Amino acid sequence: MDVEALAVVPMRKSKRSEVVQRRIRRPFSVTEVEALVQAVEKLGTGRWRDVKLRAFDNAKHRTYVDLKDKWKTLVHTARIAPQQRRGEPVPQELLDRVLKAHAYWSQQQAKQPLKQQSETCRLL
DNA sequence: ATTAGGG
């Protein structure tokens, strides 16, 4: 499959041009964004591992870190003028849902960072 | 191995 999805490039910012391999660029499709938004609306912004399993379990090249990063750019994209956005345009409908979910989970995360319930329960 | 943020 995409086993050779790595790019051999000169190590940036290095005196001696060493050579390192980085993953190739894979712009998120609107379909992927839809899946990501759907998952975050349900799971929130503090459980990217679960978001990965829920919506990208079969996308070997999308790690939970990638999904976290994509969400960051989506929130930014939703906030800038449509004219300064790049790539295949993301439906405004999705961008609206991004801001909505971001606002909701933002406060939800501030209240209870979830996870480690055992830790919390033990202390209560 | 994950989370969370800056690079």
Add this chain to the structure above:
DNA sequence: CCCTAAT
């Protein structure tokens, strides 16, 4: 995407 400190 990468890098990585803190869990």
